[in-house]
Amino acid sequence: MMASFKAIFCGLLCLLLPDYAAAQDSAWQRGQAIYHQGSKGQAACVRCHGSRGEGREEGGLSAPALAGQADRLLLQRALLDGLGSNGLSLHPLMPRYQIDTASLDDLIAYLHVIAKDTPGLTDTLLRVGVRLPANVYGAAIQAGLSQAFDQQVYGRRLELLINPTAGQAFVEVASVQDTSRPEFQTQLQATPYPVVEADRPALIGPLPMPGIANFSDSLAPGSFPILSSMREHASALLAQAALDAPKDKAAQQLTLIYDMGNDPALPALLQELRQQARANHQSLREQIWSAKVRKPGEAVIYLGGPAGLSAMLANSGDGLVYASAIHIGPASLQLPLAQAARLRLLLPWRTSSTVFDLPGAYSDAAYASGMVLIEALKRSGRQLSRAELLQQLKQLRDLMIPGLGKISLRPGQAHASLGGQLLTVDAAHGRFTTLRSW
The missing domain is CATH 3.40.50.2300 (Response regulator)
Known part of the structure; x- marks a missing residue:
């Protein structure tokens, strides 16, 4: 009789335990429903605070991140009383909720797990x-x-x-x-x-x-x-040419040679370079890469790739040629020595390499x-x-x-570092040498 009673009791316990476990585990799931669907007809949190509790900015207003929010008292004051952590009233667009203690606990449980399933992240x-x-x-x-x-x-x-x-x-x-x-x-x-x-x-x-x-x-x-950015890189080429210009010239003659017909950024870039050249008292003449530079010693700004590099140098007089180390760097080491010696290559960041x-x-x-x-x-x-x-x-x-x-990182800015290096090309030894850094 006792054995039969134990069997029945164990059977009932096995039936009840899953329900008990489900009740314990579903707290965050109930909180998820509140977060995504709202409570008692009131606005859902997801509309302003984001699908993962990341917070959002829109129309000059900022909804803070809620993922991982653990302070029950602060959350309760914000939801029920409309008060922020500093004790001041929140914006009128922040709803004042009617939420009971159990629902608040469920919402907090969800905020603890909302970002836990992020791909690529575990505890270790x-x-x-x-x-x-x-x-x-x-x-x-x-x-x-x-x-x-x-x-x-x-x-x-x-x-x-x-x-x-x-x-x-x-x-x-x-x-x-x-x-x-x-x-x-x-x-x-x-x-x-x-x-x-x-x-x-x-x-x-x-x-x-x-x-x-x-x-x-x-x-x-x-x-x-x-x-x-690469457009700032092009602008720096003009600035470096100005630094190397003879000081006794009232205006420096430059030839801008480009072979970038498929670059959608080219028209705006050329307009910016024209304005910069005028501000620097530089006379800027624009040509395609195959045109010849006729004035002795005339500096060249080359906006192009390695394919036409040697031909451009052969047809560009005897002046210095300023170009991008990113675009043509490796190809410059294969040039004839006299051509390589005329190159000045700009790298838009500094390095620690000796x-x-x-x-x-x-x-x-x-x-x-x-x-x-x-x-x-x-x-x-x-x-x-x-x-x-x-x-x-x-x-x-x-x-x-x-x-x-x-x-220094700021959203929407073009760069975080202002450093760079101007390089000379030593084709005889297959290496670059830093002429100046900033």
Whole structure:
């Protein structure tokens, strides 16, 4: 009889325990319904605070991030009394809710888990994506990131994913962008910068594709650049030519040679360069690359790629030629010695390398991007979410990176670092030499 009673009791217990467990586990699910659907006919939190509690800014108003919100008293005062953490009244658009104690507990339970399912993030691991070309530059960028990531942040190891698929990485760092490709322009039109969503990984420190003759300053959505844009790069070429001009000339004669007919940024860029030349008292003449420069000693600004480099030099007199190290750097080492000696190549960032080489410069830039991520992660705290990381990136100011200088990130700005280097080409020894840095 006793055995029969125990069997019945155990059977009932087995039936009841799943219901009890479900009741315990569904608190956050009930909170999820409140967050996404509202409560008792009142507005849903998701409308202003975002699908992942990341917070939003619209029309000059700011709805703060709620993901991971743990202070029950502050949340209760905001919902019931309309008071912020400073004790002042919140904006009238913030609803005053009628919510009971149990529902408030459910909502708090959901806010604890709302960002926990972020791809690429676990309690012990953070996956960082990087998109690389399969060449010496890709290997150099990977080496720079690996050096930066040789540490843990709040007990999380940083794992580098090369060319990850969608949804694998928590954040992207130092990915190479080929802005000349049509699919890149399509991506920009579909999601224009600076729209940043908390469920899409940010891109820290995008790098230009070596050898691409394109001066577009377009950036992938959610980018936080640390290097000067390519259009600023072109502007700096004129400034460097002015520094080398004879001081006794009232106006410096320059020839602008370009071979960038497919670059959508070219018309606006040329207009900016004309205005800058006038301000610098420079006489700027524009030609296609095959035209000849007839005046002895006339300086040339070359906006083009490596394909026409040797022919352009042969037809451009005997003056100095200023060009982009990103666009033509490697090809310049294969030039005849006399042609190579006339080149001045601009790199739009500084490097820490004692012996300069372009892959090494990319490695340094990748290392700097990795250190920006490390600093933002440290400031975000252990309870990490993409929303918090984005917020910390936007607020990052004056971070000193050895060799590169101070980094300050501001959404929508063209760059975070103002440094650069002007290089000469030593084709006899297959290397570059730094003429000046700033």
